[in-house]
Amino acid sequence: MNNKENETGYKFSSDQTLEKIREIQAVFCRERDWDQFHPPRDVLFDMVGEVGELAEIFRFKGHVEVGLPEFSKEERVHVGQEMSDVLLSLVRLAERCHIDLPTAVLQKFELNREKYPVHRAYGKINKPSTENTAEKDGKTDTTGK
């Protein structure tokens, strides 16, 4: 089984919904009377901090392989915790902004399908629309955004 097949096979093990995560988080904050500290920009600063903590785990590592085979068990747990913090900040931010995140994600996928048609985007790191021209801002994109 090669690497691509292996990757194909990786799945999350739970059916956790974004709404359930939002609800648990909202109850958690309400029980502690923390809504007062969470206007949108304050939660966004928190998210930037959490992204920074995640980035710190991956610095001074050199190349890191799919599946983190060289990470210790403790490091893997730590990665999961920091990713969770980023997710919690993001879900909280969406709630505080009254942005319907799970719906927005589906709409974004539709945009991405239009922006990166398979026959033009296949195996290419640049946006299809700009691949033959000097890109003004030098951006490349292979995540469909």
Place this chain on the structure above:
Amino acid sequence: MNNKENETGYKFSSDQTLEKIREIQAVFCRERDWDQFHPPRDVLFDMVGEVGELAEIFRFKGHVEVGLPEFSKEERVHVGQEMSDVLLSLVRLAERCHIDLPTAVLQKFELNREKYPVHRAYGKINKPSTENTAEKDGKTDTTGK
């Protein structure tokens, strides 16, 4: 109905699961042969870029209220798109790291409940354990992380 009650009432409208988002994203990337461009650190850089794009919407705004009442419809759509990009990067990153994000989030909630017991954390911006001492690193935290 006061603001706190109002906030309590905000919910996401869909039952979208993280696993479903992961799967749609994985298929999207596989169809375009993009797995080759997505080792963990490359996806993490992408996420940092997406967080930056989200932050750019909120700069030069001054204070922003819960629910984004002063944002135009176009700005709200834009916020939803950039939040979606952050979420997609994060879910993709978790997949590429083989981190079971929905499970990790639940475990993080358990840690947060231990770290911020209601009777000590209620209405306080500092970590309960440090509220009466000079914090060496000056960190405060009210998102339970």
Place this chain on the structure above:
Amino acid sequence: MNNKENETGYKFSSDQTLEKIREIQAVFCRERDWDQFHPPRDVLFDMVGEVGELAEIFRFKGHVEVGLPEFSKEERVHVGQEMSDVLLSLVRLAERCHIDLPTAVLQKFELNREKYPVHRAYGKINKPSTENTAEKDGKTDTTGK
């Protein structure tokens, strides 16, 4: 003296050059044999982490005034330390990329002067070229970038 005049009067107290900071940092790293850990992307991840630590100081603060009048002395020292960390990461990154940062900054100012001519940019938060049109990406900019 009003606030604007006051702000005008704030100056850094030293004539520290970017090259001197680069040199001190380079010697510091070389003495510890750390060059091996500092390819460009690893230093960039470090910078993202440092920006996150700076952001964490400013979260849950609500509006923060010019001059940080409500920060304690300890908080101000902490802010200076985290800003220093960001600067050190950036200078180190420029060195590792062989980018002549002090020269690049001057060139960027020239670009900014062209992009934001005073008579069109005065007192406006949007880019002059887009102020009368719906901006596709919703970006605003008042720092001349």
Place this chain on the structure above:
Amino acid sequence: MNNKENETGYKFSSDQTLEKIREIQAVFCRERDWDQFHPPRDVLFDMVGEVGELAEIFRFKGHVEVGLPEFSKEERVHVGQEMSDVLLSLVRLAERCHIDLPTAVLQKFELNREKYPVHRAYGKINKPSTENTAEKDGKTDTTGK
């Protein structure tokens, strides 16, 4: 000449001071009446955005060598511009916070020298004080911060 010697030889070509950059930037903003848009947190959001733009250049690149030998001339110019934007945001932020950045940097170096004594930090990626113990937060650091 090996790589380490080569790196040692890289220098910035100008004697630009942080104070001069601050002054040029302050005049630029004052001429455009932009001080009103730049309370500290708004400038910090701007910096997060600029860091994101810098990160976007380095994503999907795989490993990047010292000196950016595989970058095109246009990409190198772009990197310099985005680094400049980060620097300008940081200098502006320091000014708006009334933080004496060039002085703070020197004080930080003193702290770093105490924290990472050569005989203990030489060639090691972990903080000397924690190298033999499981680090609670999993942090590693080789930039002396």
